[in-house]
Amino acid sequence: MTSWEYAPAPESREIARLRPSYRMFVGGEFVEGTGEPLKTVNPATEEVLAEVSTASASDVDKAVATARKAQEKVWGRMPGAERAKYIFRIARMIAERGRELAVLESLDNGKPIRESRDVDIPTASAHFFYHAGWADKLDYAGYGPDPQPLGVAGQVIPWNFPLLMASWKIAPALACGNTVVLKPAETTPLTALVLAEIIQQADLPPGVVNILPGAGDVGSTLVNHPGVDKVAFTGSTEVGKSIQSSLAGTGKKLTLELGGKAANIVFDDAPLDQAVEGIVNGIFFNQGHVCCAGSRLLVSESIADELLATLHQRVSTLRVGDPLDKNTDVGAINSGMQLAKIRELVAAGDAEGAERWTSPCPLPERGFFFAPTVFANVSQSMRIAREEIFGPVLSVLTFRTPDEAVAKANNTPYGLSAGIWTEKGSRILWMADRMRAGVVWANTFNRFDPTAPFGGYQESGFGREGGRTGLEAYLNV
C-alpha cells in the first residue's frame, strides 16, 4: 500500500495578534493588577507567550464592588430586550474574530487548531447567541412571572476549554440580569482577555463583566467574597468540594461542574468502525482534557479482542504534535503539572498489572506531549479505572450482560456522562434510562450544544449549563 505523508499545514501564529503583555479587565477598562504577574506558556514549545497581570485580594474587592454597582444601577434594571442586543453583539464579534481566537486558544492551551477552530470558538459564539434570546423571554422559561437575577456572579473556570467555558458561564449570567466577575485558569488566561476586548468593543456597560486572571488563591478569594451572590465553578471534584464546604451557611447559590470517569459501553452488535471512531473521539478529543471524556471503555467480552485490535490500529494513525498544524489530531498536554499527573497514573496502571499499549507515534522533542495510551485487562479496583486521569489514556474493561454493563458503568462516585454503542434501539433507551449520568451519548460522543443542558449527577456536581434548565442557576427561583 502506498504511504501518503502529510505535509505540514500550520496556521500562522501571527493571526493570534499575540501581545507581550495582557492586563485584567475591571469596570470596562484594562488595568494593571496588583497581584504578582504570571507568565503564560505555550505548552507545545514551553516558551513564554505573554505576561499577564493578576488580581490581588483588593483587586477582587474592587471588581466585585464594580460588578455590584453595575448590576444595581444599570444591568439589572435594563429591559431584557436591550440586554439581549448586547449579548447578540458579543456572539457576532466572537464569530468575526473566530480565526484569531482559535489560533490564540491553540497557542495558550495546546489543543489542535482543528478543534479550537471547529468546536471551541463556534460553540462559544453559539452560547452567547442562544442566551441572548432568553434575556427578554425569561417570563416564559417556566420559573414563574418576572424571575429575578441573583446579583453578582463569581465564576471560576478551567483550562481545558478556556473561551468556551467563559462563554458557558458569562452568557446565561448576563441573559438573566446578573453581572460577572470571572477568573480564567492560571495557565490559559489569554482568550478570556480577548473576550474582554470584544465586550469593550460591544460597548457593554462598564462593570457588567470583569475578568481577573490569577491562580487558585484569586478564585478562592472571589468565591468567598461576601459581595458575591452566586458562585459557578467548573473544575476538579476536589476543588469543587472545598468550594461547597467553604460556602456552607452563606446562602450563596452554587453550581458545580466537576470531574468524571465516563463509561463508553460497546455492545457486540455495535457497528465496529463507527464505535472505534466514537471511542477515539471520546478519549482523545482535546488530549483527553475533558471532564466528560469516555475514559472507561466497557466492551462486550465477545468482541473485545477484535475491537482492541482495530482500536490500536486506528489510534496508531493519530498525529500527535504541533497544535497549530491543521493535520494534528492530538495536541499538547496543557502543563508540565498535568503531564506529571498523567504519568503518575499511567505508572499506577503498570504497577497494578493492567496491560499497557502506547501508540508508536513520534512525539515532538520539546513541549508537553503524551502518546495516546490504551490499558487493557483493567479491573474496577485499579486507580486508572477509578480516578480521573484527564489525559489521552483509555482504560478497557469487559462485560458479559447488559446488567453487568450498567453495574460497572454506574460503579463510580462520578456521574457526568456515558456512551452507548449498539444498533438496537430498545437497548439504547433501556441503557440510557439506567445510566446515572447527566449526559448520555448513544452512537455518538462528546456532542455539545447551547440548547442541550449539560451537567452531572452525584460527585460530578450539580446544576446545569445550557437549555432552559440552565437558566435556573442564574435566577432567584
Place this chain on the structure above:
Amino acid sequence: MSEVRLTVAKTYKLYLGGAFPRSESGRSYPVTDQAGAFLANAAQASRKDARDAVVAARKAFGGWSGATAYNRGQVLYRVAELLEGRRDQFIAEVSASEGLKPAVAKSTVDAAIDRWVWYAGWTDKIATVFGAANPVAGPYFSFSVPEPTGVVAVFAPQSSSLLGLVSVLAPVIASGNTCVVVAGEDRPLPAITLSEVLATSDVPGGVVNILTGRTAELAPWLASHADVNALDLGGVAAANRVELEKAAAGTVKRVLRVPVEEPDWTQAPGTGRLRALLETKTVWHPMGA
C-alpha cells in the same frame, strides 16, 4: 364489668423499610402536648437506625424511581384517600402536638390532605414541564429528562408536625426519590401515624423511612453518609446547619435552599422543592437513514 373502658394506647415506633421496629438502641423519649402532659414515648433512633434507613431507602430507589409516573401518582393519591379516612385521628394528634384550636387543626389537616393531591397530580407532569426536546444545531435527536436525585435525608419542620412534614415529604417522593425523614423532635407523633397511612397506601417499603429522635444527634450521620444524595436541613437549627453543609460537601450532596425560619405551610407550594431534587439527563442520538 367496669363502666369506664381503658383505651388501648399505641406504641409509637420507627418506620423503616416498610416495617415498624423499635430503635435498635432500645431508647425512647417522652413526648408531651403543648401543656406538658404526657402523650406517648417515641423511639429515639440511633446512628445505626439512620444507616439502616439509608440502606432501606437505597434498596427501594430502583423500584420507585423506575415505577411509571402514573403509578406514583396513584399511590400518592391513595395516601390522600387514606389520610382523609383518618382525618379525625390526625386532627386530634395535630391538635395535641401543636396546641392548635380545633378549627385550625382541622384546616391544617385538610391542607395536608390536599397537598398530597397536588403532588399526586404532579408526578406525570414533571417530565413534560421540566424536560425538553433540544433543538441542537446538527443531525442529532437530543432530549432532556428530569430524573430523581436519589436518596434524600429530610429533616422535617419542628413546628408543623403534619402539614409541614407533608409539604417537604411529598415533593421528594413524587418525582421518584426515596428518603429518610427525621421527624420534628418534640412533635413526632403525627409523623409516625402518617407512616401507618403510607404503609397501607401501596407506597413500597423503604421509599419513606421515618425516624424519631434527636435531630442534632442524627443529623451529622446523615449529612456525611456517602449514600445520601441530598439534604433538606429545614428542621435543623440554623446554628447547626453550617457544619452539616460542610459535611454534605464531602460527597457533593445537593443541599436544599431553605429559609432559616419555618415558612407558612398553608401557602401554595410552587415547584421549587420538586425542581431541587431533580437531575437533568440529556440524551443524544444521531439522525440518518
